[in-house]
Amino acid sequence: MEHPIAAPRRIAGQLLDAAVGYAEERHWDVLPGAWLVEDAAPAGRGGPRIPRCSCGYTACPAPGAHPAGPDWIGEASGNGAAVRRMWLRQPESSILLPTGRTFDAIDVPEDAGCLALARMERMELPLGPVLGTPARRMVFFVLPGAAAKAPDLLRRLGWAPSSLDLVVRGDGDWVPAPPTRLGTGGVVQWVRKPTALNRWLPDTEELICPLAYACGRGR
CATH class of the missing domain: 3.30.2250 (Prim-pol fold)
Known part of the structure; x- marks a missing residue:
């Protein structure tokens, strides 16, 4: 069974590799977006954790799949090194393509x-x-x-x-x-x-x- 810490790390690594690949191989601009946060299950109850959007808005219409800030248009980059730095700062970021x-x-x-x-x-x-x-x-x-x-x-x-x-x-x-x-x-x-x-x-x-x-x- 996969260690509970290993899965998020593996997913974060997949996101980073994919984001860099889109920039370097396709020359697409790439933008790090919001991400999903796993909340604990309600107290006293079993069952799966409920994901919520990192933006904190409980009624978010696109959880984990929207720009993280208002100035996103200028943040997108097609430079592989710059994209790598973005995901190293926030590894769970969703990948958005402008x-x-x-x-x-x-x-x-x-x-x-x-x-x-x-x-x-x-x-x-x-x-x-x-x-x-x-x-x-x-x-x-x-x-x-x-x-x-x-x-x-x-x-x-x-x-x-x-x-x-x-x-x-x-x-x-x-x-x-x-x-x-x-x-x-x-x-x-x-x-x-x-x-x-x-x-x-x-x-x-x-x-x-x-x-x-x-x-x-x-x-």
């Missing part, structure tokens, strides 16, 4: 994402990395500019942007990256890992149609 820089992200429900992904693969469309979150969302990485393009592209396809559960994350936003843990739901994972083959990201125009169609079917 969007609107080297990539934007299109965030859809998991069911729609799986349907769209299967269709894209059959069509042999170019695909970048794809995230899966414990909140049952899938996040497709695309070239920067998606946030500005998507509303007009959706209208051309006959969809009102507000009618679809399709969120485009661009400048001023972020996505959590593996192996970040979110609340009590589990760990962010790669559906399609970053590789040398998907280093060149698709443009929004190439993916928006199958994503919109899949989201529309799920309404």
Whole structure:
């Protein structure tokens, strides 16, 4: 059985290695975010400990997966040495990837994402990395500019942007990256890992149609 102190150390080491890898191998800007704190079980009761967000806000909408401070935009870095120093200062920090820089992200429900992904693969469309979150969302990485393009592209396809559960994350936003843990739901994972083959990201125009169609079917 793993020693109770060893598990947090192992997870912290995984977070540091992953954060440095994103900066050095993908040249992505990386940001340390809030993290989960394991509270003791209520007095007199057994059972698992209840994780809470390090921000201290009991009603935190994104426990363990949001920037830790208001000046986060200037704190993100793509320098591997700087990223290493960030995680050595706070090893449990979640890994956040700011969007609107080297990539934007299109965030859809998991069911729609799986349907769209299967269709894209059959069509042999170019695909970048794809995230899966414990909140049952899938996040497709695309070239920067998606946030500005998507509303007009959706209208051309006959969809009102507000009618679809399709969120485009661009400048001023972020996505959590593996192996970040979110609340009590589990760990962010790669559906399609970053590789040398998907280093060149698709443009929004190439993916928006199958994503919109899949989201529309799920309404």
